[in-house]
Amino acid sequence: MTRRDSGRSDPDADTISEVGHESFGTLANGTRLEILDALATADSPLSYADLFERSSADDRGRFNYHLRQLRDGHVRKTDQGYDLTQSGVWATNILTASVLQQGGERPFREIDSTCGNCASSPVEIGYRDGEGIVRCRECDRWLTRFDFPPGAVRNLSLEDFVEAFAQRTRRYIGLADAGVCPFCSHRMTSVLRPGSATRSDSLPVAFDCSGCSAELRAPLGLVLSNRPRISATLFERGIDLEETPFWEHGWCTFSAPTVSRTDPLLVTLEIPADDEDWTVLVDENVDVRELNC
Structure with missing residues (x-):
């Protein structure tokens, strides 16, 4: 038999709590999750127009706000369009696995x-x-x-x-x-x-x-x-x-x-x-x- 036991006290619990609150707070929105999903399932970077079209957002102002919240953390803009950063890949993997x-x-x-x-x-x-x-x-x-x-x-x-x-x-x-x-x-x-x-x-x-x-x-x-x-x-x-x-x-x-x-x-x-x-x-x-x- 094998098992995982994470019941021990964590000496870095305060740090984990602070970082976790910030990280999960960034993802706590349906439009942002749609942006991540669109980029994760795309074969190549997406243009702004393609990214907006693949979301359910009907207001570009609000869409731009949520895209900005993901920029430089989970999403980056390149010459080819928008793409996921490595942290964005990890975030989408966690969401796909449904481990939370x-x-x-x-x-x-x-x-x-x-x-x-x-x-x-x-x-x-x-x-x-x-x-x-x-x-x-x-x-x-x-x-x-x-x-x-x-x-x-x-x-x-x-x-x-x-x-x-x-x-x-x-x-x-x-x-x-x-x-x-x-x-x-x-x-x-x-x-x-x-x-x-x-x-x-x-x-x-x-x-x-x-x-x-x-x-x-x-x-x-x-x-x-x-x-x-x-x-x-x-x-x-x-x-x-x-x-x-x-x-x-x-x-x-x-x-x-x-x-x-x-x-x-x-x-x-x-x-x-x-x-x-x-x-x-x-x-x-x-x-x-x-x-x-």
Whole structure:
């Protein structure tokens, strides 16, 4: 299971509040949102006339006012016409993803996949309050849950939702493992943290961000699945996580590592492949010490 926990106090909360108020205030108007949408969906910069025509504004004076509010922040004027700045691109991406909307659900549906814990099939995928959730009814367990943009949930087919959720979750964990926060891009640290377990994973990898105060918890197997040496070895043994969702593999979601030594901490994770087990020895900083296969 993976999750994001942003419940810690933020030392820069006042700064974030001030900047956020200014940024969201600039976008708090229907005409301005129409301007951003028109530029985001255009194949090239738009002239003033084209931009005005694509909006619902019927008064050029008011339209000019709203366009000025976006200038030099989200919109720039070039020799070719009006275009989005990078902050304008980020703003439209956030709006398209609908990540600021409350709630949102997608009923659980059976999918052509198996449970990595009990090997039953099919399992189910659904969406609640900003998170994709994969669960197994047979063993009554959640196989994984993680952030997912509600905008995509509404538009993707079931098959595409499954693939996008599986790959996005792995990529986010991989980015965190590389030391980059997948949410704000600040520095992220990782450590095996005994005692912070949830359900099946007794030694999760804990990621902490120095910027947005995001916290991630992920099974060791899921973290290791993104390492080039591990993924290459898996591929050689017929396990391709680009083709099969990670929750189909017990070592990736449910298998807890075995403590080999406590001071300093060393743990061993067994990964079954080709009808035999191979082992990975990892230290408390999640560095691979040995790979025996």
